[in-house]
Amino acid sequence: MDELNNIAPKLSKIKKDNPFKVPDNYFDDFSARLQMKIDAENAEPKKKENKIIQLIKPALGLAAGFALIFMLAYWPLNTFTKKQMAKNNDTELETNEMLYASMVEGIDLNSFYVLLDDQNGEVHFDDDDLVDFVNTYSSDYEIFSETNN
Amino acid sequence: MSKNEINLIANLKNEKTRELAFQNLVQQYQERLYWHIRKIVINHDDADDILQNTFVKIWKGIDKFREESGLYTWLYRIATNESLTFINSNKRRSLIPMNDTSEFLMNNLETDTYFDGDEIQLRLQQAILLLPEKQRVVFNLRYFEEMKYEDMSKVLETSVGALKASYHHAAKKIEEHLTKYD
Structure with missing residues (x-):
C-alpha cells in the first residue's frame, strides 16, 4: 500500500470493496453445472469419429447433385442431340441424291437431245451425266446392242 | 507449495481419487478464479x-501439469489466458468496429x-478499462487480489521488474x- 500512497494518493484512498455482484446461489450451483459440461465434453469424442464424414458430407452431397443433373439432363440431351445430328446428315444426303435422280429421270428424250445440240446453252452435261441418263432410259440389252453395232 | 496443495495434486494425478480431488479443487478455487476473470471481462x-x-x-x-510451477499459479495462468483469448476473439467477431478492447469492455461495464x-468505483473501473491489456491484468492482480510479484511472474511469465514497472505506470x-474527473 505504501507504494500506492506515493504514486497515487487518490487511488489509495478508495475502499477496495467489490463493486460487482453475482446471481443468487451462483457459487452453490456452479459445481453441478460444471459437471454437466465436463460430461458433455467427455461424450464428444464419440461424435468426433464421424467428424471427417460430417466435414465432407456437404461436398459429397454437392457432387451427388452434379452427377444427378448430368445423368438426368446433360447425358440424355447430349446423346439425343448427337443421334439427331447424325440422322439429319443422313436425311440431307438422301434428299440430295433423290433430287438429283428425279432431275435426271424428269428429262425426256427430246429435251435431252435439245440440250445436247444447244452448244451455246448455259446447261452443260459432262460424261457422268450422260452415263446416268443412259442408265436410266436404256436397258442393259439396248446398251449392249448399240455398242456392238 | 503448501501440504494441502501437494496432497491435492497427488490426488488429482491418481485416477482413483481424481474426481473427488477435482471437486475439492473447484470448491477451493472457484470464487477466486471467478473474480479474477470477472475483473478482466466485466460481464x-x-x-x-x-x-x-x-x-x-x-x-x-x-496429467500435463508440471508440479514445479505450483497449482495456484497454473490455475491463474489458464484463467488469464482464457479471459484474454475470449476478449480478443470477441473483438474480432464484433459487427461494430472497435478501436480497442477498452471500448468493448466499457460497453460491458x-x-x-x-x-x-x-460513482467513485465506477470511475475507478472505467480508468482500469482504459489501461493496456497487460497493465490491466497486472493492476487487478496486485491491487484487488494483492498477489505477490513472484507469483504474478509465474502466472504472466514476465519478470518481477517488468511487473513492478507495469503496476507503477498503471497506478x-x-x-x-481520477484527478481529471475530481
Missing part, C-alpha cells in the same frame, strides 16, 4: 463461461446489471484519470 455471463472453460481445461490437462458500485494513469 457476469462471459465470466461464467470462461470459468467453466478454465476448469474443463484444468480437468483435461491435469455500462450494460452490466450485476454492477453495484458507487499513475488511474490517478490521472
